[in-house]
Amino acid sequence: MHRDDFADLYLGYIDCLNRQAWDALGRFVHEAVTHNGRLLGLAGYREMLEQDFATIPDLYFTIELLVVEPPRIAARLAFDCTPQGTFLGLAVDGRRVRFAENVFYICHDGKIVSVQSVIDKSAIEAQLG
Numbered sequence: 001m002h003r004d005d006f007a008d009l010y011l012g013y014i015d016c017l018n019r020q021a022w023d024a025l026g027r028f029v030h031e032a033v034t035h036n037g038r039l040l041g042l043a044g045y046r047e048m049l050e051q052d053f054a055t056i057p058d059l060y061f062t063i064e065l066l067v068v069e070p071p072r073i074a075a076r077l078a079f080d081c082t083p084q085g086t087f088l089g090l091a092v093d094g095r096r097v098r099f100a101e102n103v104f105y106i107c108h109d110g111k112i113v114s115v116q117s118v119i120d121k122s123a124i125e126a127q128l129g
Helices: 003-019 022-027 041-055 121-128
Strands: 029-035 062-069 072-081 097-108 111-119
Touching (some): 003 062, 003 072, 003 111, 022 029, 029 041, 097 121
Parallel strands (some): 029 111
Antiparallel strands (some): 062 072, 072 097, 097 111
């Protein structure tokens, strides 16, 4: 795969998430995917994402920054949403919050196999006061 192919893979992946097209997730994510060092597999990764959307019904992934260096992809994602109940251990309870996530991916066989993610929790804490 070339650099453009990796960028296209990632843009397709983000579109898949935003449309909640879970049956298409396997086109972008490897069966042996890990998240922050934990082996989730495709089914576990899908379950995690479905739970994210259950907690945050208006969840939408916006790419602020995308860097592609095959086989790695790095992105800064921006969120402007209203999580319900508790989110990241914080009582957000439907209040609107804005935050970023820095994510690093490794691809193998044309799919995402490793995801390392850090969410800016302190930005959310500051908004909740």
